[in-house]
Amino acid sequence: MTEIFENIQRCIETGKADASLDIPRGSAGKPGVAEFVDQALAEGISATEILQKGMLPGMKAVGKRFAAHEIFIPEVLISARAMHAGFAVLKPAFAQEDVPSQGTFVIGTVAGDLHDIGKNLVAIILEGAGWKVVDLGTDCAPEKFAAAVVEHPGCIVGLSALLTTTMINMPAAIAAIRAVAPSTRVLVGGAPVTADYAKEVGADGYAVDPMGALAALENMAA
Amino acid sequence: MHPRVDRLPQPDPDYRRFLDAVARRNADRVPLIELAVHPEVVAELLADDALAAVHGSADAAVQSVRLLHRLGYDVVKVSAGIPFELSMRSASDASALSSSQRSWQDTHAGCLTSADALAAFAWPAADDVDFSPVTAAADALPEGMRLIGFCGGVLEYATYLVGLERFMMALYDAPDLAQGVIDGVGNVLCATFERYCTLDSVAAIWLGDDLGSKNGTLISPQTIEELLVPWYRKFVAIAHAHDRPFLLHSCGRIDAVMPAMVDDVGIDAKHSFEDTITPVEEFMRKWGDRIAVMGGVDVNLLSLGEEAAIAKRVNAILECGAPTHGYICGSGNSIPNYVPASNYLTMIETVARFNGQL
Numbered sequence: 001m002t003e004i005f006e007n008i009q010r011c012i013e014t015g016k017a018d019a020s021l022d023i024p025r026g027s028a029g030k031p032g033v034a035e036f037v038d039q040a041l042a043e044g045i046s047a048t049e050i051l052q053k054g055m056l057p058g059m060k061a062v063g064k065r066f067a068a069h070e071i072f073i074p075e076v077l078i079s080a081r082a083m084h085a086g087f088a089v090l091k092p093a094f095a096q097e098d099v100p101s102q103g104t105f106v107i108g109t110v111a112g113d114l115h116d117i118g119k120n121l122v123a124i125i126l127e128g129a130g131w132k133v134v135d136l137g138t139d140c141a142p143e144k145f146a147a148a149v150v151e152h153p154g155c156i157v158g159l160s161a162l163l164t165t166t167m168i169n170m171p172a173a174i175a176a177i178r179a180v181a182p183s184t185r186v187l188v189g190g191a192p193v194t195a196d197y198a199k200e201v202g203a204d205g206y207a208v209d210p211m212g213a214l215a216a217l218e219n220m221a222a
Numbered sequence: 223m224h225p226r227v228d229r230l231p232q233p234d235p236d237y238r239r240f241l242d243a244v245a246r247r248n249a250d251r252v253p254l255i256e257l258a259v260h261p262e263v264v265a266e267l268l269a270d271d272a273l274a275a276v277h278g279s280a281d282a283a284v285q286s287v288r289l290l291h292r293l294g295y296d297v298v299k300v301s302a303g304i305p306f307e308l309s310m311r312s313a314s315d316a317s318a319l320s321s322s323q324r325s326w327q328d329t330h331a332g333c334l335t336s337a338d339a340l341a342a343f344a345w346p347a348a349d350d351v352d353f354s355p356v357t358a359a360a361d362a363l364p365e366g367m368r369l370i371g372f373c374g375g376v377l378e379y380a381t382y383l384v385g386l387e388r389f390m391m392a393l394y395d396a397p398d399l400a401q402g403v404i405d406g407v408g409n410v411l412c413a414t415f416e417r418y419c420t421l422d423s424v425a426a427i428w429l430g431d432d433l434g435s436k437n438g439t440l441i442s443p444q445t446i447e448e449l450l451v452p453w454y455r456k457f458v459a460i461a462h463a464h465d466r467p468f469l470l471h472s473c474g475r476i477d478a479v480m481p482a483m484v485d486d487v488g489i490d491a492k493h494s495f496e497d498t499i500t501p502v503e504e505f506m507r508k509w510g511d512r513i514a515v516m517g518g519v520d521v522n523l524l525s526l527g528e529e530a531a532i533a534k535r536v537n538a539i540l541e542c543g544a545p546t547h548g549y550i551c552g553s554g555n556s557i558p559n560y561v562p563a564s565n566y567l568t569m570i571e572t573v574a575r576f577n578g579q580l
Contacts, residue, residue: 015394023394069438069478074390074445081391112313114326117386118435139313164525165315165324165560191436192522194498209437 004043005054007036008086012058012128013065015078017085023078033086047093048100052130055086059128066125067211073121080124101132103221106148107158108136109190110173113166118190122158125210131217142169142176149181156220158213159203161190171201178202185220187213223292224267226567231579233291237368237425240296244426244467244491244514246548251577252540254295254570255516257372257430257471257493258556264289266563278303280358287362293570294579299370299428300359302414303352307333308382315559332385340402348413360423368425370469371418375431376453377441379407393445401449408453415457419464427461427468428493429454434474436499443478447486454487467491469516473555475499484512493517495554503542506549514548519569521554524561529568536572544576 010016011033015023019035022028031039033055040050062079065071105126109116116138127133134152136144145157157177161167170188177184185204188197189212198206205220207213242249261282268289276282283300290298309331315324334340359369380403381389392400411429418424431450433439439446454470461468467490470483477500483489491514495502502518509515518539523532536551543549551573557566574580 021395067437072438072442072445073435073440074393074442077387077391078394112315112324114311114313115329117329120387163558163560164522165558168526191496192498 004036004040004045005050005057007031008033008040008050008054009058009061011036012055012079012082012086013061015075015082017078017082033082034089037086037089041089041093047090047097050086050090051099055083055090056128056130059083059125062128063125063211063214066121067209073117076121076124080128083124083128100130102130103217104132104134104152104155105158105217106134106136106145106152106155107160108140108145108148109138109160109162110166110169111139111141112169113161113163114138115162116160118162119158119160122160122189122207122210122213126214126217129214140173142173145173146176146180149177149184153181156185156187156217158187158189160188161193164192167192167197170203174202187216187220189213224269224563224567226564226571227267227269227289227292230292230294230570231574233294233364235291235294235296235364235366237296237366240368240550241425241467243548243550244469246514246546248547251579252544252573253297253550254290254293254573255297255299255493255550255552256290256295256557257299257428257517257552259286259289259566260557260559260561261285262559263557263561263563263566267293267567278355280355283355283359284362287359287364287367291364291367294574296366297368297370297425298359298363299372300356301372301374302356302418303354304373304379304410304414305346305350305352306379306383309333327382329381329386330388332381332383332388334383334399334403335385335388337396337399337402340399340406343406345406346410348417351410351414351417353417356418356421356424360421363423369421369423370426370428371415371421371424372428372430373411373414375429375472376404376407376411376450377431377433377446379411380404383407390441393441404449404453408456411453412456412460415460419460419466425466427457427466428471429457429468430471432473432494433479434472434476434499436475436496438475439478440474443482446479447482451482451487454483454489458488462488469493480509484509489513491516491548491550493552496520497522497554502539502554506543506546510543510546510548514550515543515546516550517552517554518543519551519553521556521558521561524553524557524565524569527565529565532565532568533572536569537576540573540576
């Protein structure tokens with residue numbers, strides 16, 4: 001049983017989503033995440049176990065290697081695609097199981113900010129670590145964050161900004177969130193954001209990269 | 223003119239001062255450099271112009287020359303218009319000077335998403351590139367001033383044309399498409415740089431290719447060296463064949479490829495620094511004996527800082543950079559419309575004081 005989890009993990013790390021892909025080079029026709037997940041289900045392994053022992057460790061390894069500058073955005077993206085190929089096969093089984101989640105993380109770029117590469121990478125890594133990610137997209141008004149907090153009680157919120165001129169919209173978003181759910185924890189990040197700025201605006205955490213966001217969330221959830 | 227601009231020393235531009243600093247020869251003072259000053263900031267400081275010129279227009283280039291001359295610059299960066307059809311998005315702009323929306327490059331959409339699209343794509347010829355801003359700026363140059371001919375980068379244009387995420391995945395899914403787009407862009411940039419170099423008014427060549435994020439390069443150093451460095455070498459060869467220095471602007475943490483940029487590509491100067499990534503003094507200590515260093519006054523500080531804090535920071539950078547003879551002062555990136563004009567002027571005044579002009 002261990003071998004199939006190792007295969008799923010390896011395929012996620014290398015971006016081998018399914019047999020049709022020739023990634024890594026020369027692997028066309030060989031099974032990828034989709035086929036290994038399908039095989040695991042056929043062997044009677046539960047969706048939860050496949051997720052927790054195969055897919056999540058695979059994506060967590062991707063996050064660690066990204067943080068260590070061993071891999072870069074292209075490699076994270078193809079790994080995310082491989083992970084989603086596995087999710088697609090697991091989806092019918094999920095409907096029949098109560099799959100545990102690490103928690104809900106609501107994320108978006110603040111008002112006026114349309115740059116979402118960093119936000120998307122954070123979402124990929126957190127989803128791959130077992131968090132339910134609610135992606136509000138870009139240019140999110142404070143009210144949009146507030147509505148999401150109401151809709152997802154107990155969630156943690158992530159605010160992202162690329163520019164100094166959009167970063168200064170973070171306090172309004174935090175105020176709107178706390179107005180409807182005062183105990184909501186907020187994580188901030190983005191190019192101009194610093195740990196000092198996070199403290200200044202009353203955020204509960206600051207992350208410099210996706211793995212930093214994961215570590216911060218794990219601390220908050222502990 | 224803004225009253226504080228009127229109190230600055232009378233300009234005596236000499237582009238050779240800038241070139242001396244790029245060559246790390248002893249210049250008579252620390253020169254100034256700016257990648258861009260937003261037209262709304264230019265309009266505020268010129269004061270006699272009611273409306274800001276359209277970004278990238280010939281009028282904007284002329285106004286930049288007027289302002290930067292008065293502020294004490296020896297050179298002005300100018301961009302020819304490369305007619306790529308780029309997908310843009312816009313959002314409200316909360317900047318103090320803004321009267322409109324802020325435009326953002328759409329990183330999701332692109333027109334070159336298949337081999338067929340690439341094969342059918344009409345790459346701009348050298349004559350298609352709009353040099354009217356360059357010509358207008360050249361005509362407006364006061365004696366002693368010169369232009370720096372700028373082009374956006376190979377990776378930047380490639381990701382705009384394909385879509386950033388799609389381009390990143392094409393490196394694995396469709397490497398021929400990725401290489402084809404890179405080569406197409408590279409050829410257009412070569413032709414544009416060649417054309418810049420035919421102009422006496424252009425003293426240097428400047429490439430802007432953002433290769434890094436806050437934490438590291440966007441794509442692997444190996445991919446940068448295989449895909450982009452060959453084109454950078456060609457650009458440098460063009461510049462050096464025409465006796466022009468080659469300046470590189472690249473945002474983000476690019477430490478991993480700096481040895482290749484210096485040893486292999488042969489850049490003459492590096493621009494773009496953020497205090498949260500690599501404070502410019504740290505970069506000077508590492509590379510200042512090999513290449514010139516441009517800018518480094520953090521845009522976050524210029525945007526939000528008190529004037530006293532800005533003056534203190536600028537002085538600290540100048541104290542570190544001036545003895546190297548290879549430092550040119552300016553913002554870490556550019557002067558967007560969310561930098562208060564007064565803060566920008568504080569940086570200019572501090573440099574003038576350091577140079578003994580005020």
